[in-house]
Amino acid sequence: MIEFDRVTITYDRAVAPAVRDVSFTVPEGELALVIGRTGSGKSTLLRAINGLVPHFTGGTLAGRVLVNGRDTREYRPRDLADVVGFVGQDPMTGFVTDTVEDELAYSMESLGTAPDVMRRRVEETLDLLGLADVRDRALTSLSGGQRQRTAIGAALTSHPAVLVLDEPTSALDPQAAEEVLAALQRLVHDLGVTVVMAEHRLERVIQYADRVIEVPGGIGLVSTGLPADQMVTAPVAPPVVELGRLAGWSPLPLSVRDARRAAVALRSQLADVQPLRRPTVTGAELARCSELVVGYGAVTALRGVSVSIRAGEIVAVMGRNGAGKSTLLNALVGIVPPRSGTVTAAGADPRRTRPAKLVKAVGLVPQEPADLLYAATVADECSGADADFRVAAGTCRAVLERLAPGVDDQLHPRDLSEGQRLCLALAVVLCGAPPLLLLDEPTRGLDYGAKRRLVEILRELAAAGHAVVLSTHDVEMVAEVATRVMVLADGELVSEGETATVVADSPAFAPQVAKILAPLTFLTVGEVATALERAS
Amino acid sequence: MRAVDRLTLPRALHPGAWWLWALGMAVAASRTRNPVLLVLILVVTGFVVAARRTDAPWAHSFTAFLKLGLAVIGIRIVLQALLSTRSQGNIVLFTLPQIPLPGWAAGVKLGGQVTLEAVLTALYDGGQLAVMLCCIGAANALASPKRLLKSLPGALYEMGVACVVALTFAPQLVTDARRIRAARRLRGRTRGSFRTTAMPVLEGALDRSVELAAAMDSRGYGRTAQVPRRQRQLTGLCVLLGLLGILLGVYALLTDSLAFPFALTALAIGLLLAVSALGIGRQRVTRTRYRPDPWALPEWLVTAAGAVAAAVMVVAAVRGVHGLLLDGPLVVPPIPLLPVVGVLIGLAPALVAPPVRVGAAA
Numbered sequence: 001m002i003e004f005d006r007v008t009i010t011y012d013r014a015v016a017p018a019v020r021d022v023s024f025t026v027p028e029g030e031l032a033l034v035i036g037r038t039g040s041g042k043s044t045l046l047r048a049i050n051g052l053v054p055h056f057t058g059g060t061l062a063g064r065v066l067v068n069g070r071d072t073r074e075y076r077p078r079d080l081a082d083v084v085g086f087v088g089q090d091p092m093t094g095f096v097t098d099t100v101e102d103e104l105a106y107s108m109e110s111l112g113t114a115p116d117v118m119r120r121r122v123e124e125t126l127d128l129l130g131l132a133d134v135r136d137r138a139l140t141s142l143s144g145g146q147r148q149r150t151a152i153g154a155a156l157t158s159h160p161a162v163l164v165l166d167e168p169t170s171a172l173d174p175q176a177a178e179e180v181l182a183a184l185q186r187l188v189h190d191l192g193v194t195v196v197m198a199e200h201r202l203e204r205v206i207q208y209a210d211r212v213i214e215v216p217g218g219i220g221l222v223s224t225g226l227p228a229d230q231m232v233t234a235p236v237a238p239p240v241v242e243l244g245r246l247a248g249w250s251p252l253p254l255s256v257r258d259a260r261r262a263a264v265a266l267r268s269q270l271a272d273v274q275p276l277r278r279p280t281v282t283g284a285e286l287a288r289c290s291e292l293v294v295g296y297g298a299v300t301a302l303r304g305v306s307v308s309i310r311a312g313e314i315v316a317v318m319g320r321n322g323a324g325k326s327t328l329l330n331a332l333v334g335i336v337p338p339r340s341g342t343v344t345a346a347g348a349d350p351r352r353t354r355p356a357k358l359v360k361a362v363g364l365v366p367q368e369p370a371d372l373l374y375a376a377t378v379a380d381e382c383s384g385a386d387a388d389f390r391v392a393a394g395t396c397r398a399v400l401e402r403l404a405p406g407v408d409d410q411l412h413p414r415d416l417s418e419g420q421r422l423c424l425a426l427a428v429v430l431c432g433a434p435p436l437l438l439l440d441e442p443t444r445g446l447d448y449g450a451k452r453r454l455v456e457i458l459r460e461l462a463a464a465g466h467a468v469v470l471s472t473h474d475v476e477m478v479a480e481v482a483t484r485v486m487v488l489a490d491g492e493l494v495s496e497g498e499t500a501t502v503v504a505d506s507p508a509f510a511p512q513v514a515k516i517l518a519p520l521t522f523l524t525v526g527e528v529a530t531a532l533e534r535a536s
Numbered sequence: 537m538r539a540v541d542r543l544t545l546p547r548a549l550h551p552g553a554w555w556l557w558a559l560g561m562a563v564a565a566s567r568t569r570n571p572v573l574l575v576l577i578l579v580v581t582g583f584v585v586a587a588r589r590t591d592a593p594w595a596h597s598f599t600a601f602l603k604l605g606l607a608v609i610g611i612r613i614v615l616q617a618l619l620s621t622r623s624q625g626n627i628v629l630f631t632l633p634q635i636p637l638p639g640w641a642a643g644v645k646l647g648g649q650v651t652l653e654a655v656l657t658a659l660y661d662g663g664q665l666a667v668m669l670c671c672i673g674a675a676n677a678l679a680s681p682k683r684l685l686k687s688l689p690g691a692l693y694e695m696g697v698a699c700v701v702a703l704t705f706a707p708q709l710v711t712d713a714r715r716i717r718a719a720r721r722l723r724g725r726t727r728g729s730f731r732t733t734a735m736p737v738l739e740g741a742l743d744r745s746v747e748l749a750a751a752m753d754s755r756g757y758g759r760t761a762q763v764p765r766r767q768r769q770l771t772g773l774c775v776l777l778g779l780l781g782i783l784l785g786v787y788a789l790l791t792d793s794l795a796f797p798f799a800l801t802a803l804a805i806g807l808l809l810a811v812s813a814l815g816i817g818r819q820r821v822t823r824t825r826y827r828p829d830p831w832a833l834p835e836w837l838v839t840a841a842g843a844v845a846a847a848v849m850v851v852a853a854v855r856g857v858h859g860l861l862l863d864g865p866l867v868v869p870p871i872p873l874l875p876v877v878g879v880l881i882g883l884a885p886a887l888v889a890p891p892v893r894v895g896a897a898a
Contacts, residue, residue, distance in 0.1 A: 050754050081756030093744050094751030096697070098682055098704065105826030110756030112822040119827065154755070335718040359724035370740065371719035374732045388723045414739060429722070 040217025085155025145176025560842025601673025625653025691817025781806020848878025
């Protein structure tokens with residue numbers, strides 16, 4: 001169905017090719033998963049499938065890409081629209097119309113499908129993806145999962161043989177990701193659609209993949225294989241695989257279910273070992289809000305939330321998209337005014353503190369990391385951040401180097417990959433080392449390596465007496481780093497407590513290791529490794 | 537009879553029909569300065585809006601236009617009061633302090649005596665403009681702007697999409713600007729510069745347009761059938777000449793500055809050229825339309841109601857029917873029977889337009 005034959009893609013004015021000498025085939029009806037580090041060229045590879053690279057982006061493509069027998073050299077993306085459905089990273093930017101139904105019909109309209117066929121397919125797609133209830137709704141009023149499903153539906157209605165998805169679940173909460181993946185699963189199994197997707201959250205998708213295409217980036221060669229074989233050596237791997245490697249299971253389990261069946265021995269071995277957790281040393285209170293109510297227009301985003309953040313803590317705020325997580329963080333730094341209730345950060349009302357003084361006390365990395373970036377090059381951005389936060393020159397660059405090694409100094413921040421841009425924004429805020437650090441979705445588009453380095457930095461900060469609050473959907477990250485978890489639903493605080501007690505028995509928030517080893521309360525592979533060492 | 541021909545089947549009326557009706561009412565308003573007729577037109581459009589608007593966000597735009605109209609009247613009166621001269625009447629309401637102007641500004645007076653006649657004239661003139669604005673506001677409130685663009689003829693489709701995209705981008709820019717201003721605090725900066733505010737907004741907008749263009753390209757936007765170059769040029773020429781003719785004709789009709797037959801001829805030729813251009817242009821288009829708005833009996837009736845109201849007023853104005861224009865600012869406005877009936881016909885859409893579908897947003 002898809003055939004890459006010695007493909008090398010070089011963008012204009014780029015020193016090195018974005019991807020080098022790629023050859024692979026994806027047979028009809030398979031779900032192929034493209035994995036690789038942040039910025040390794042996954043998006044480029046996906047965009048080459050429907051001809052956006054090089055027709056739309058420019059650059060040179062050497063070699064040959066065949067899709068359903070059509071050579072992308074001769075067919076422009078619009079001429080491949082009946083064969084390849086493409087869903088970009090942020091569904092919102094790809095929407096052309098304003099309601100769900102119109103959006104679903106858009107590709108068919110462009111392709112000149114007959115009106116009665118169009119009508120039928122829209123109805124079928126609404127049912128297939130569970131969108132019938134929202135068919136008349138404006139796209140802006142949809143939840144993240146509904147948006148992503150609408151984008152998939154819009155690509156599907158023209159009945160393409162191939163569906164290409166770039167990080168379809170990265171921005172979604174666990175429940176919404178489940179919805180989207182279930183829909184994809186149906187497409188592959190029932191309709192025989194060939195799906196190619198890139199995803200960092202391997203723990204969510206690896207079990208559905210029939211084939212893994214690993215893009216190493218740099219000078220390494222792209223390799224393909226069966227998921228279980230590929231995972232043995234892959235540098236990026238989900239916790240289930242890492243646990244399998246640790247326990248020496250063969251074949252490697254890819255799903256929680258397979259791992260549970262393999263883990264009987266491990267569970268009995270660990271039965272009387274308690275997971276060793278570093279004790280949290282909490283210090284003085286750094287921020288507090290009490291009975292906080294925040295609203296935008298007719299919507300009340302937070303209704304009476306009271307929290308207290310102490311030095312040395314790493315607090316994870318979890319909950320659905322739209323539950324009020326970002327609002328809470330924004331209120332703590334004074335970006336949104338409370339309707340009632342009080343906010344105190346570093347002993348003062350953040351809305352009444354001068355920005356220059358405030359950043360010395362509280363730092364926030366917003367959901368849209370690009371908002372923090374102004375300069376034309378990475379180097380300028382870093383030196384600007386050093387000046388803004390009055391720290392020694394080179395501090396920001398050093399933090400960036402630690403988070404994402406080897407980012408080109410002369411690149412424009414917007415030319416970085418999503419993960420690299422996030423690392424840059426993180427570096428900008430982290431270089432000030434504010435006592436209270438707030439991170440809004442800090443793991444979107446980050447690979448496992450970058451996440452691990454972020455975890456290290458956060459732990460160091462906490463040990464040095466900083467407090468960190470992060471809102472996130474990433475349960476593995478929470479299990480790894482958080483000392484306390486707060487779950488928000490509909491603007492209210494529904495549960496709060498130590499990480500192990502809050503996430504371990506929740507079907508949505510439990511990390512993979514906890515699911516595999518339940519009823520034991522291990523959360524991460526690291527905890528299991530230390531426990532095994534102590535047991536032996 | 538088709539189901540869509542029934543007046544009772546709940547559905548959205550074709551946006552084009554709403555616009556034609558509203559334009560008819562606006563033309564009717566343009567023919568009179570009689571406050572009684574103007575208020576009547578306002579009441580009629582307001583009633584229809586109240587009877588047939590949806591819950592959609594744009595459905596509240598009538599109020600906005602009403603406020604705009606009041607502002608127009610206010611500005612008109614203030615300017616008139618500042619600049620009025622005694623020559624406009626004898627009844628002095630009050631005297632403003634007069635500002636002496638240099639000799640080269642002779643004939644212009646700032647401040648001084650303000651007469652009742654001057655204020656009333658300003659009120660009626662401003663009122664006419666305000667009512668015409670409200671007619672446009674009614675069309676805005678009743679018809680989804682996007683659905684209207686969707687119903688454009690196939691040849692104009694690409695232009696329509698550009699407009700739709702622009703419509704979504706404008707509010708997005710405002711949200712972006714607000715977010716970026718807020719984020720400035722996070723870098724510890726108090727004042728923003730062009731570099732730190734406008735640039736990120738513009739860069740964001742550019743990024744989004746590139747993403748959108750890529751998405752549209754991958755979804756088949758711009759697939760066209762091959763047509764000879766000569767034909768494309770012919771289409772362009774026809775469009776240009778047609779629009780020119782229509783412009784000339786409408787201008788002549790509205791201003792009475794050119795002879796009536798000339799205006800009609802220009803309009804007719806312009807329309808003919810434009811329609812044929814659209815016809816030729818269609819051949820290039822291979823796309824189809826999903827659930828197009830039907831044009832059935834209710835649409836005809838609504839359009840006819842607007843057309844009758846406009847026609848009655850235009851004919852009355854041409855015939856010089858008494859009561860469309862006042863003899864002087866101070867007379868009690870008369871109530872001319874025929875124009876009143878004509879305007880009241882504009883009320884028909886409140887009955888003949890199909891009722892709103894419950895729960896439908898667009």
